[in-house]
Amino acid sequence: MAEVPLPEPFQSLEPFSAWALATERERRAKRLSSSMEEIQAFYDALFPQLEAVVAYLDQFPLDQLPAEAQPLYYLTLSLVEVTSAVELYHNPHIFEAIEPTRFRRVE
């Protein structure tokens, strides 16, 4: 959850701060526990601004993102997490795939 407020131009994304998650495991769990309506709302809010968000983030080297940019960066990673659900499956789950927890990310 974002403790730091988002940078000024992107404060409209504040209602979606629960998607600002640091690890792939958390982002995956968030997608799988969200309804398609929630996922679509997040996508609809962020996707039109994604280019501007990335342009903002790309002012900084990736390993030196300032604190207020960090949650924004996590939001973009969550967007990637849900993009197939929105653009392809219209469903939070992949069809005909193994149980997601069995596809284990080794951190």
Added chain:
Amino acid sequence: MQAATENRRWSKEYPELGTGPVPAESCISPEYFELERERVFRRTWLNVGRVDDVPNAGDFFVRELAVCKTSILVIRGKDGVIRGFHNVCSHRSNKLVWEERGTCRGALACHFHSWGYNAQGQLTGVPDEENFHDLDKSKLGLSPVTTDVWEGFIFVHLGPQPQETLIDYLGGVAEQFKGATFHKRRLTHTYKVEEQANWKVALDAQNEAYHLPFQHRYSFPGMFVLKDNRYLRLSGVKLYNHHAVWSTTYNSESTPTPTGALMNQLNTATTNSRLPMLGDFDFFVIFPNFVILQFRGIEDDYYMTYNFWPLAVNRCIWEIKFHFPPAETAGQRLSQEYLKHRICDVLQEDAVAHETLQTGLNSRAKTHLILQDDEIQIRHFHTVLEDYMGFFNGRGH
């Protein structure tokens, strides 16, 4: 793009492989699996990691090799040399290191009686040493395992005396990758899937492109159906002594999704180096259980590896690793995350097939696998396997 119109072209190029069906018994027989332990996994070079896993002196990782009934410790010595050892204490054979990875600072101590070993595997400390009889520490180091490094990939050989050096074993594959800039990519993501499938069922299922337009119709709709190549026939097949590679070209006609289009723009170069590729996508099977997958990127290429680790006749671990150029910006990192995400969707579909295939094979309703010409690499794999096993030609039972 090479026209893919000629039927059965690969069998004309490699007539010695024949065209008949392949026995399915090798994937379901417990007896076969027991023989595989000795005849395949103790007679071949096995990839266990990369030099990046042990960047500094003292760094180590442990690889559980259930198929060889052993645990291997790979450690970089103070002299910079990467060595492999059986992960077994010289005192009474306790398992020495329990962590998956770490760094040896001073000594690795056995949990049982605290016998200590340095990063070169030498025994350095024995508590109450004076109470032993004729103990010669210099002769009681860890038991070494033949270990070698090729293009940054660490291999071990568990046979008493490897018949071929690693480079000879790799043969034409080593030639193909001479000077490849693998080291300019970084391991970014690792996944492990424990599957109810024989390791070869999982490997065979990945080892062709024929299934892509069908099995992955949800995750990549239309992507693999090309106007002049609607069954995604391969653009190249090269069969080596033990190993094989096949290649495909990308579908330039397909329209990316909105996110995909944006990610393509963000996918900019950071290494200024390409990988030595044969097509847009290359799948190298390095016998027995290691795969290098090369992907043509927009400005930079990236690669993945698979290791299929047998646990039992019908169980294996599929280990998946992504290696991308180091991302310098959030945009670059995001485009890599996107590629990884799309590929992982496909792999989660693949994993289902590994298990449904195994279920079907276990029923023994069918005795053979039927292979088309663009599955010749599977035929080749089973031919190499039989060369090691001699199961169906006499030495089997």
